[in-house]
Amino acid sequence: MKYSIEELKEFLKPLISEKRYNHSVMVMEEAKEYLKKYANNDREFYEKTIRAALMHDMAKEMTQEEIKEYIKINSIDLDIDNPVNKPLIHGIIGADKCIKEYDFDEEMANSIRWHTTGSTNMSLMDKIVFLADKTGRENLLPTLKKVREKAFIDLDEAIYYYIEENIKRLKEKNATINQKSIETKNYFFKKLNKITKF
Ligand SMILES: [Fe+2]
Ligand SMILES: [Fe+2]
Numbered sequence: 001m002k003y004s005i006e007e008l009k010e011f012l013k014p015l016i017s018e019k020r021y022n023h024s025v026m027v028m029e030e031a032k033e034y035l036k037k038y039a040n041n042d043r044e045f046y047e048k049t050i051r052a053a054l055m056h057d058m059a060k061e062m063t064q065e066e067i068k069e070y071i072k073i074n075s076i077d078l079d080i081d082n083p084v085n086k087p088l089i090h091g092i093i094g095a096d097k098c099i100k101e102y103d104f105d106e107e108m109a110n111s112i113r114w115h116t117t118g119s120t121n122m123s124l125m126d127k128i129v130f131l132a133d134k135t136g137r138e139n140l141l142p143t144l145k146k147v148r149e150k151a152f153i154d155l156d157e158a159i160y161y162y163i164e165e166n167i168k169r170l171k172e173k174n175a176t177i178n179q180k181s182i183e184t185k186n187y188f189f190k191k192l193n194k195i196t197k198f
Contacts, residue, residue, distance in 0.1 A: 001047055001048070001051065001103070002102070002103035003051075003102055003103060005028075005050065005051065005054065008051060008054055008055060008102065009025070009054065011058075011101075011102065012024060012054065012055060012058055015058055015059075015061065016057060016058065016060060016061045017061065020057055020060060020061065023057065023136075023137070024053075024054055024055070024056065024057055024058075025054065026136045026137065026138075027053045027054070027056060027057075027129075027132045027133050027136040028050050028053040028054040028132075028136075029136060030053070030131075030132040030135055030136025031049055031050055031053035031128050031129060031132040031136070032050060033132075034128045034131065034132060034151060034152075034155075035049060035050070035128065037152060038124060038128060038155070045124075045125070048105070048107065048108050048125065049108075049111070049125050049128055049129065051102075051104070051108060052098075052104070052108040052109075052111040052112055052125060052129050053111075053128070053129050053132050053133075053136075055094065055098055055102065055104075055112060056091070056094065056111070056112050056115045056129055056133060057090065057094065057133075058094045058097065058098065058112075059089075059090040059091075059093040059094035059097055060090040060094070062090070062093065064080070067080055067089060067093060068080065070093055070096075070097075071093075074096060074100075076092065076093070076096060078092055083176065084176055084178055084179065085178075087116045087117065087178055088114075088116060088117065088178065088180060090116075091112055091113050091114060091115050091116050092113055094112045094113075095109035095110065095112040095113035096109070098112060107123065107125055108125070110123065110125075110126060111123070111125045111126045111128075111129035111130075112129070114126060114130070114180070115129050115130050115133050117178050117180040117181045117184055118130050118159055118163060118180075118181070118184035118188075119180065119183070119184055119187075120183055120184065120187040121187070122159070122184075124155075127155040127156070127159060128155070130159060131147065131148075131151045131155065131158055131159065131162070134147060134162055135147055135148040135151065143162075143165050144162075146161065147161055147162045147165075156188055156191060156192055157192065159184070159188055160185065160188035160189065160192055160194070163181055163184055163185045163188070164185060166181070167181060167182070167185060
């Protein structure tokens with residue numbers, strides 16, 4: 001791997017606020033907790049996953065102008081004016097930037113790309129980064145505590161539970177639900193064979 005964690009931290013710092021930087025480090029630390037159980041002594045997998053976790057929000061504080069410009073220069077097919085896409089933008093741009101600027105491979109970039117909504121066919125790395133982002137926080141609310149407990153038992157169950165709760169919450173607020181979240185939920189619903197379990 002081209003860059004050490006310390007080097008990546010130095011790159012990350014000026015890109016985001018202190019608060020988000022601290023969040024990023026906490027997500028990496030949380031990913032380490034999950035990796036204790038799931039990395040299977042695979043050192044390379046471990047190193048890649050913690051880098052993806054650290055950098056997952058690196059594009060979150062880009063301005064609308066910077067995003068527009070980046071999309072144009074890099075020919076990224078993404079409608080940033082559609083509010084439904086809003087939660088996805090920083091993952092998609094962050095993934096692209098990490099490949100081009102920080103020597104990430106596709107596996108690492110993919111974990112960043114869909115960390116907000118999850119996706120179908122998530123890899124082990126995708127799942128760890130997704131969940132660490134949700135549970136690597138101080139003072140977890142009961143739902144997130146439960147997500148974390150589940151994550152140490154079964155990552156798929158934890159993701160399904162999180163997304164289901166999140167969609168419920170958004171519906172109550174009459175907020176828009178991203179199509180990608182629904183796809184993820186349906187994917188895990190089928191994968192976990194939920195239909196036979198009621
Ligand atoms: Fe994010
Ligand atoms: Fe995050």
